[in-house]
Amino acid sequence: xxxxxxxxxxxxxxxxxxxxxxxxxxxxxxxxxxxxxxxxxxxxxxxxxxxxxxxxxxxxxxxxxxxxxxxxxxxxxxxxxxxxxxxxxxxxxxxxxxxxxxxxxxxxxxxxxxxxxxxxxxxxxxxxxxxxxxxxxxxxxxxxxxxxxxxxxxxxxxxxxxxxxxxxxxxxxxxxxxxxxxxxxxxxxxxxxxxxxxxxxxxxxxxxxxxxxxxxxxxxxxxxxxxxxxxxxxxxxxxxxxxxxxxxxxxxxxxxxxxxxxxxxxxxxxxxxxxxxxxxxxxxxxxxxxxxxxxxxxxxxxxxxxxxxxxxxxxxxxxxxxxxxxxxxxxxxxxxxxxxxxxxxxxxxxxxxxxxxxxxxxxxxxxxxxxxxxxxxxxxxxxxxxxxxxxxxxxxxxxxxxxxxxxxxxxxxxxxxxxxxxxxxxxxxxx
Amino acid sequence: xxxxxxxxxxxxxxxxxxxxxxxxxxxxxxxxxxxxxxxxxxxxxxxxxxxxxxxxxxxxxxxxxxxxxxxxxxxxxxxxxxxxxxxxxxxxxxxxxxxxxxxxxxxxxxxxxxxxxxxxxxxxxxxxxxxxxxxxxxxxxxxxxxxxxxxxxxxxxxxxxxxxxxxxxxxxxxxxxxxxxxxxxxxxxxxxxxxxxxxxxxxxxxxxxxxxxxxxxxxxxxxxxxxxxxxxxxxxxxxxxxxxxxxxxxxxxxxxxxxxxxxxxxxxxxxxxxxxxxxxxxxxxxxxxxxxxxxxxxxxxxxxxxxxxxxxxxxxxxxxxxxxxxxxxxxxxxxxxxxxxxxxxxxxxxxxxxxxxxxxxxxxxxxxxxxxxxxxxxxxxxxxxxxxxxxxxxxxxxxxxxxxxxxxxxxxxxxxxxxxxxxxxxxxxxx
Numbered sequence: 135x136x137x138x139x140x141x142x143x144x145x146x147x148x149x150x151x152x153x154x155x156x157x158x159x160x161x162x163x164x165x166x167x168x169x170x171x172x173x174x175x176x177x178x179x180x181x182x183x184x185x186x187x188x189x190x191x192x193x194x195x196x197x198x199x200x201x202x203x204x205x206x207x208x209x210x211x212x213x214x215x216x217x218x219x220x221x222x223x224x225x226x227x228x229x230x231x232x233x234x235x236x237x238x239x240x241x242x243x244x245x246x247x248x249x250x251x252x253x254x255x256x257x258x259x260x261x262x263x264x265x266x267x268x269x270x271x272x273x274x275x276x277x278x279x280x281x282x283x284x285x286x287x288x289x290x291x292x293x294x295x296x297x298x299x300x301x302x303x304x305x306x307x308x309x310x311x312x313x314x315x316x317x318x319x320x321x322x323x324x325x326x327x328x329x330x331x332x333x334x335x336x337x338x339x340x341x342x343x344x345x346x347x348x349x350x351x352x353x354x355x356x357x358x359x360x361x362x363x364x365x366x367x368x369x370x371x372x373x374x375x376x377x378x379x380x381x382x383x384x385x386x387x388x389x390x391x392x393x394x395x396x397x398x399x400x401x402x403x404x405x406x407x408x409x410x411x412x413x414x415x416x417x418x419x420x421x422x423x424x425x426x427x428x429x430x431x432x433x434x435x436x437x438x439x440x441x442x443x444x445x446x447x448x449x450x451x452x453x454x455x456x457x458x459x460x461x462x463x464x465x466x467x468x469x470x471x472x473x474x475x476x477x478x479x480x481x482x483x484x485x486x487x488x489x490x491x492x493x494x495x496x497x498x499x500x501x502x503x504x505x506x507x508x509x510x511x512x513x514x515x516x517x518x519x520x521x522x523x524x525x526x527x528x529x530x531x532x533x534x535x536x537x538x539x540x541x542x543x544x545x546x547x548x549x550x551x552x553x554x555x556x557x558x559x560x561x562x563x564x565x
Numbered sequence: 566x567x568x569x570x571x572x573x574x575x576x577x578x579x580x581x582x583x584x585x586x587x588x589x590x591x592x593x594x595x596x597x598x599x600x601x602x603x604x605x606x607x608x609x610x611x612x613x614x615x616x617x618x619x620x621x622x623x624x625x626x627x628x629x630x631x632x633x634x635x636x637x638x639x640x641x642x643x644x645x646x647x648x649x650x651x652x653x654x655x656x657x658x659x660x661x662x663x664x665x666x667x668x669x670x671x672x673x674x675x676x677x678x679x680x681x682x683x684x685x686x687x688x689x690x691x692x693x694x695x696x697x698x699x700x701x702x703x704x705x706x707x708x709x710x711x712x713x714x715x716x717x718x719x720x721x722x723x724x725x726x727x728x729x730x731x732x733x734x735x736x737x738x739x740x741x742x743x744x745x746x747x748x749x750x751x752x753x754x755x756x757x758x759x760x761x762x763x764x765x766x767x768x769x770x771x772x773x774x775x776x777x778x779x780x781x782x783x784x785x786x787x788x789x790x791x792x793x794x795x796x797x798x799x800x801x802x803x804x805x806x807x808x809x810x811x812x813x814x815x816x817x818x819x820x821x822x823x824x825x826x827x828x829x830x831x832x833x834x835x836x837x838x839x840x841x842x843x844x845x846x847x848x849x850x851x852x853x854x855x856x857x858x859x860x861x862x863x864x865x866x867x868x869x870x871x872x873x874x875x876x877x878x879x880x881x882x883x884x885x886x887x888x889x890x891x892x893x894x895x896x897x898x899x900x901x902x903x904x905x906x907x908x909x910x911x912x913x914x915x916x917x918x919x920x921x922x923x924x925x926x927x928x929x930x931x932x933x934x935x936x937x938x939x940x941x942x943x944x945x946x947x948x949x950x951x952x953x954x955x956x957x958x959x960x961x962x963x964x965x966x967x968x969x970x971x972x973x974x975x976x977x978x979x980x981x982x983x984x985x986x987x988x989x990x991x992x993x994x995x996x
Contacts, residue, residue, distance in 0.1 A: 178814040214969035222670035222964075229668045230678060237660045239653035239925035247926075248662060252906050253882075264975040268788040272738075300974060336938040354785070357794070359938040384983040409821050423978050451684075469953070473684050480955040483987055487962055487980035488956055491971045494670035495678075495952040507683050507767040509950035519940035521908045521926040522900070525915040533653075533919055539646035540922045543731060545695040547854050548822040549918035552815040556914055 135400065135415070135437040137408070140445075149436065150453045152502055153366060153395050157344075167319040168326070172224050175329035182320040187261075188293040194331055196297060196313040197244065204302035219492035220271055226494030227276045230513035241530025249517040251281040254361075256325035258340030261290035261317050266341075266360050267296030272496050272511065274308035280516035285310050286325060286335055290317020320344075322349035326358050337361070339511060340497065343548045361511050365502030366395040369486060370455035370475075372446060372468055373411075374403035377461035378482050383414035384408075384559055385459055386435070387428055388487050394430035399453060400437045401472070403462060408437055447471045454505040457486050474506045530556050566831065566846070566868040568839070571876075580867065581884045583933055584797060584826050588775075595779045598750040599757070606760035613751040618692075619724040627728060627763055635733035649733055650923035651702055657925030658707045661944035673960025680948040682712040683790075685764065687756035689771030690749050692721035696729030697772075703927050703942065704770050705739035711947035716741050717756060717766055721748020749773075753780035755791050760846040768792070770942060771931065792942050796933030797826040800917060801886035803877060803899055804842075805834035808892035809913050813838075814845035816864070816890055817858055819918050825861035830884060831868045832845070832877050834893060839868055878902045885936040888917050905937045961987050 141149055170178040184190045208216075236246045236549065257273040259266055270287070277285045287310050289297055297315055298404075305313055314332055316324055320341075328334030337359040338350055350360045369389035373382050386398045402408040415432070419425050440446040447468060450458065454474035461482055462468055469478060476499030477489055489495045498511035509515075532551045542547035572580050601609035607625075615621045639647075667677040688704040690697055701718070708716045718741050728746055736744055745763055747755055747835035753773075759765030767780055768790040781791045800820035804813050817829045833839040850856050850863065871877040878899060881889065882979055885905035892913055893899055900909060908920055908932030920926045929942035940946075956964065965984045 145755045198809050212970055212974055215967045218671075218964075218967045219971065222674070225670050226668050226676050229666050232663065235660050237657050237925065239656050240649075243653070243919075243924050245657050245925045247943065253904055264977065266975060268975065336686075354794075358934075358935065361789070370995055378939060380986055381983070384979065384986050388977070388979040391977060402753060418979075418982070422982075423976075428979065430902060473681055473953070477952045478954070480953065481957075482985055483958055483961045484954055484956040485961075485983040485987065486970075487968050487972055487977075487983045488674075488961070489952070489954055490968075492967045493674050493954050493956065494668065494676045495954055500949075503583060503788070504790075505949065505951075507949065512678065512950050512952075514945065514950070517673055517934065518905075518931075518938065519901070519919070519945070520906055520936075521907070521941060521943075522911065523915055523924050523926055524911040524922055525924065526912075527914055527920055530914045530916075530919070533649075533923055534741075535918075536646045536649045537918050538921045539643055540650060541918055543695075544697060544699060545854075546819070546822060546918075548815065548819040548849075548859065549921060551849070551853075552812070552819045552916040552918045555811055555815050556916065 135412070135432055135435045137437045139439050140439060141442055146449060146452055150399070152397060157477035160344055160348050161167045164319050164345065164352050168323045168349070168352055171320060171323035171329065173326045179316060179320050179329060180236055183316065186318055187290050189291055189295045191291065191295055191315060194314040194316050196302060196315060201302055201306050201311065204299035207299035208303045212300065213303070214306065215268065216271070220275065220307060222387060222492055222494035223275045224279065227513050231279070235434070238531045240529065242526035243523070243533050245521065245523045247519050247521050249514070250520055251283065251517055252337050253282065253402055254284040254335040255282045255286070255288045255516060256335035256338045257285065258321060258338060258346065259287060259289040259301060260342050260346065261292070265300045267300040267304040267496065268308070268491050269340060270301055270304040270308065272304060272498050274310045276511065276514050278309045280513055284333060284335070284514055285312065286333055287313045288316040288321035288325065289313070291315035306461055311511050316476055316525050319345050319349040322346060322353055326353040326356050328379055339498070339515070345398035361498060361504070362508045362516055363504055366397060367392045368397040368455055368501055369459065370399040370401065370450060370453055370456040371459040372401040372403070372450060372462060373407055374462040375407050376463040377407060379407060380414045381482055381485070383411050383418050383459060385485050386415065387418055387422065388485070389457065390428040390431035390435070391422060391424040394427055396431040398431060399455065401449060402437065402439045403446060405439055406438060443467050454503045456499045456501045459484070459486060476500050476505045476510050531560060566863055567864045568868045570870045571872055572869060577880060577883055578841035581830070583828060589777055591779050594775065594874070595750050595783050599754045599780070599783055602751060602754035602760065603758045607762055610747060610751050610755055610760060613749070614747065616723070617749055620722055620726045622722065622726055622746060625745045625747055626732060626745060632733055632737050632742065635730035638730035639734045643731065644734070647698065647738065649704070651706065651738060652922055653708065653925035654702055654706045656752065658710050658944050662710070671963045673957040674964050676952065676954045678950050678952050680945070681829035681951055682714065682948055683768050684713065685715040685766040686713045686717070686947060687753060687766035687769045688716065688718045689769060689773055690718060690720040690732060691773050691777065692723070696731045698731040698735040699922050699928065700772060701732055701735040701739065703929050705736060705741045707942065707944045708947050709740045711944055713947055715766070716743065717764055717765060718744045719747040719752035719756065720744070722786050730776060745768035750776050750780040753777060753784055757784040757787050769798070770929070770946070792929060792946055793931050793939045794933070794935055797828060798823045799828040799886055799932055800888040800889040800890065801830040801832065801881060801884060803834070803881060804838055805893040806810040806838050807894040808838060810838060810841035811845045812913055812916070813884060814842050814849050816916050817846065818849055818853065820888065821859040821866065821914070822853060822855040825858055827837040829862065830886065832880060833868065833870045834877060836870055839870060874898050885934045887930045887932045887936060889928065890915070890917060907931050907941050908938045958991055962991060
């Protein structure tokens with residue numbers, strides 16, 4: 135980690151710079167695959183699955199037999215762990231439900247807002263070396279609580295045409311049974327346009343590499359919503375001498391092992407602690423199976439000493455971290471004054487990995503500074519707010535003249551007339 | 566209006582087709598202006614304001630004196646109307662505030678979600694023939710309730726370099742004083758990049774023509790969020806013989822007068838009513854000052870007879886109207902079963918114009934079918950949800966083994982180690 139002592143504010147921008155997103159080359163690949171999937175449907179899906187996943191699939195749909203089969207290949211201990219995580223995540227997301235509250239803004243004027251599920255959603259679960267069944271939990275549980283009618287899950291097959299049993303087991307546990315062996319750009323394109331076998335959806339969720347990220351941006355152009363823009367995962371820890379150096383080092387490394395482009399920032403309020411953490415990092419990193427990746431990520435990471443809380447919290451808000459761990463004696467300052475963060479972990483016994491898997495909060499969070507304006511995935515991500523209003527005869531008499539006045543000033547005469555007609559009728563009537 | 570009798574489902578797509586969005590020509594203009602504003606800041610703003618608004622401005626910022634002055638030019642009756650609307654809108658949006666609820670997902674594991682304001686927001690209020698001060702209310706009030714720190718309003722000047730006093734008066738009434746005389750693509754570009762005088766923001770709100778809509782899409786590429794994608798305004802009315810033909814006609818026309826590309830759909834459950842409405846439309850349209858516009862819009866509009874409720878509600882959900890008026894005896898069917906709509910108006914005395922101005926609900930709503938996956942502007946649009954968690958020594962002992970199991974399965978060893986280190990320490994300790 136690079137060490138920086140009380141950096142000048144004018145250097146924050148370059149100091150906290152993130153890696154660049156999508157290149158032109160990626161854009162071209164995405165455009166080509168989107169065009170082909172739109173024009174030739176399943177044929178294009180087969181071609182690209184063969185090309186990128188190394189398997190010629192006859193059918194993309196995971197069968198009921200495959201789902202049954204998966205259950206036998208998940209160890210009981212893992213099933214128990216998944217079930218505890220599922221219960222916690224469900225409890226936390228269920229608590230996000232809001233009730234319809236009818237507001238009488240004037241006598242006879244009733245307004246309310248209701249949440250209704252997005253009818254068709256697509257969940258993307260990346261492939262790669264590890265089976266990300268935790269992402270299945272994080273996306274499928276809120277979709278189920280929201281009541282989304284059609285939930286489509288896409289995840290790439292391995293070169294034998296199979297999906298890891300833990301992913302299939304978790305999906306079915308969360309009520310998702312429409313699962314397609316499709317990865318990368320071709321999966322996002324299929325969810326965007328629909329094909330002979332894959333239904334089109336209204337909104338696409340889930341993480342992915344730069345190609346998937348770019349593909350989701352492309353989907354927006356065709357009127358599809360996405361959960362949020364994305365970049366590499368990142369963590370910022372603020373710590374003073376009440377923090378445990380070994381714990382902080384382990385948290386920094388659990389971020390760093392995600393990928394060489396992961397970013398880790400440590401904001402230290404104690405110089406002695408920073409030295410201790412450096413020692414711990416050197417010790418712990420050598421024991422990691424993914425140490426080559428972690429070392430690359432750590433090389434790009436920063437250890438910043440800041441000598442006062444005001445500057446430190448400003449710097450944290452400037453950076454807007456996806457994950458934000460607070461290990462300071464005066465934690466309240468760093469919690470109450472944070473504006474921009476995806477998810478906040480408080481105290482020495484709250485590692486980021488708790489939230490990544492099982493505490494109950496969602497792990498699909500805004501990266502790349504998008505915490506300034508985007509929420510992480512939550513129950514609302516799977517719903518729309520619809521407003522309703524019902525005005526009585528008395529209500530329109532109270533409100534009507536206000537509408538007439540404003541509509542006339544905006545020169546929208548038909549708007550005014552819609553009220554005038556009703557008021558005229560009521561004037562001839564005893565209420 | 567074109568009349569259609571029980572259309573076949575396979576024809577719904579072409580029947581309910583909306584007008585196309587942004588052309589290549591618009592895209593080129595937007596790209597050019599964005600590039601110039603990014604590179605030359607205020608100089609580009611001056612150039613394009615001169616070109617499109619016909620005025621050479623020395624400064625874009627509305628002065629305190631101009632704000633004071635505006636108050637004198639707004640009639641007292643209008644001030645009273647604006648104030649009633651403001652109170653209703655504030656009441657409705659304040660009721661959308663949610664409290665932090667701490668969920669103990671397991672003993673010692675506390676998780677909660679808090680809403681925090683988006684720090685910097687930009688509000689765009691279009692110019693044109695009418696001063697849209699109602700849009701100021703709809704955007705500035707929730708921004709104020711949310712607690713956004715910096716609220717920037719852009720609206721185009723007229724060819725004398727002035728902004729309509731009703732807009733300035735309303736903005737100040739809602740606590741907005743950073744107002745810039747800037748319209749169109751150059752305003753959106755300024756809010757995206759920031760210039761010498763206009764601050765950059767994190768999220769941009771507000772309606773506009775096709776150029777503004779395209780410019781907001783362009784802003785997304787630079788990491789700026791927008792309220793929602795947009796198209797021309799639209800209304801769908803469902804009515805049976807309990808509806809008042811004159812009222813329905815007046816509502817259809819209040820949508821049609823917005824612009825020649827406005828879309829109006831009438832779903833009738835009574836053939837007789839459709840005939841009556843046609844007669845009313847012919848009568849009322851002749852009396853409108855904007856009848857030329859309304860006639861163009863009505864020419865593209867559809868009157869659809871459907872002989873059963875199930876099909877009618879399916880068609881409504883298929884179309885996903887921005888505004889949706891329900892005037893039927895069995896209104897509950899049409900309210901409870903609607904999935905896709907921006908704002909719903911119930912009964913004969915609830916004209917759309919009530920919600921456009923003053924009932925309390927927001928008028929910035931998803932058009933073009935985006936009601937399938939987007940909410941209208943509401944308090945949440947100005948906030949992010951941030952999750953928090955605090956785990957105690959007991960909590961990590963309860964949750965830790967679950968995290969270890971799952972992290973190991975996903976082959977993320979450092980994630981597991983962050984828990985293991987803590988559990989090892991606690992195992993040597995009496996709790």
